[in-house]
Amino acid sequence: MDNSPHIPVLLNEVLNAFKNAQNGTFIDCTLGFAGHSFEILKKYPDLELIGIDRDDEALNFSKKKLAPFKERVTLLKGSFSQKIKEIDFNNITAVLADFGVSSLQLDNKERGFSFESKTLDMRMDQRNPFSAIDVVNSYSAQQLEKIFKEFGEIKEAKKVANAICKAREKEKITSSAKLAQIAAQIIKKKGKTHPATLLFQAIRIEVNKELNEIVSLLDTLEEKKPKNGIIALITFHSLEDRLVKQRFKKWAKKCTCPNGIMRCICGNNNNLGVELNKKPITATNEELKINPRSRSAKLRVFKFKG
Numbered sequence: 001m002d003n004s005p006h007i008p009v010l011l012n013e014v015l016n017a018f019k020n021a022q023n024g025t026f027i028d029c030t031l032g033f034a035g036h037s038f039e040i041l042k043k044y045p046d047l048e049l050i051g052i053d054r055d056d057e058a059l060n061f062s063k064k065k066l067a068p069f070k071e072r073v074t075l076l077k078g079s080f081s082q083k084i085k086e087i088d089f090n091n092i093t094a095v096l097a098d099f100g101v102s103s104l105q106l107d108n109k110e111r112g113f114s115f116e117s118k119t120l121d122m123r124m125d126q127r128n129p130f131s132a133i134d135v136v137n138s139y140s141a142q143q144l145e146k147i148f149k150e151f152g153e154i155k156e157a158k159k160v161a162n163a164i165c166k167a168r169e170k171e172k173i174t175s176s177a178k179l180a181q182i183a184a185q186i187i188k189k190k191g192k193t194h195p196a197t198l199l200f201q202a203i204r205i206e207v208n209k210e211l212n213e214i215v216s217l218l219d220t221l222e223e224k225k226p227k228n229g230i231i232a233l234i235t236f237h238s239l240e241d242r243l244v245k246q247r248f249k250k251w252a253k254k255c256t257c258p259n260g261i262m263r264c265i266c267g268n269n270n271n272l273g274v275e276l277n278k279k280p281i282t283a284t285n286e287e288l289k290i291n292p293r294s295r296s297a298k299l300r301v302f303k304f305k306g
């Protein structure tokens with residue numbers, strides 16, 4: 001079964017990170033189409049998987065794909081921020097997350113993530129009652145400007161927010177295509193990317209509470225501190241990467257003495273573990289050629305102490 005609508009990014013690099021966690025159970029927080037999990041289960045026969053996703057389409061596909069590993073696999077539907085709290089970490093040896101949306105979610109026009117979509121949706125979990133149509137049609141100009149600035153770092157945030165409010169006075173905005181058209185009139189095109197790219201990113205983050213999800217995951221990992229656990233996290237833009245980078249730095253900090261102290265008195269051994277790579281791992285030229293989506297992927301790996 002290899003008709004997957006999604007190519008896993010940094011696969012070799014993830015498999016390499018997992019060489020330090022060959023027994024026990026790993027959690028794949030963003031199972032998607034099980035691209036990573038399938039290869040991990042194949043390469044490391046003593047590992048079991050708990051796979052989480054909030055998208056039914058992804059879970060149904062992965063259930064079939066992972067059938068050969070039957071008794072080694074448990075699948076959970078829901079947001080990883082919630083599901084991970086319910087897991088007993090005694091036997092957990094690794095945690096993987098490959099944040100953001102899958103290629104199928106992006107490419108399936110009905111899901112409303114793409115610039116040509118006739119719908120305005122962008123929910124990863126289609127049972128969630130809150131979607132992009134609510135954000136675009138009910139947020140005030142100030143609220144829109146705020147999310148465009150914070151989650152899209154869009155220079156023209158105020159102008160776009162006002163243009164959306166003006167357009168919806170005439171008629172409710174019901175398609176991503178219409179939204180992309182409004183954005184294209186205001187936001188300058190950079191290189192080959194569509195002018196609405198960052199606007200869509202901002203709305204998607206708001207709809208799916210993507211950054212809160214990451215913060216909550218990091219909080220839970222910090223609390224559970226899986227012994228010798230490998231944490232491998234793949235991010236796709238600077239807002240996500242900053243959260244992971246800063247948290248890993250905090251976890252790796254040995255000295256907790258207050259700033260300005262003359263001599264360390266804390267023992268200089270208070271780190272929760274080590275960062276296995278100081279710089280994020282990015283895609284090789286070979287991978288970039290076959291999977292353009294890997295262009296912005298960054299993998300960071302942390303190992304908790306034993």
Ligand SMILES: C[S@@+](CC[C@H](N)C(=O)[O-])C[C@H]1O[C@@H](n2cnc3c(N)ncnc32)[C@H](O)[C@@H]1O
Pocket residue numbers: 006007008009029030031032033034035036037052053054055058078079080081098099100101102103124213
């Ligand atoms: C980039 S894809 C993962 C692809 C997967 N690694 C593979 O190789 O097939 C991200 C997946 O994570 C899911 N997802 C994103 N954020 C989530 C969250 N907070 N809770 C649960 N699932 C989430 C999405 O629905 C999507 O299916």
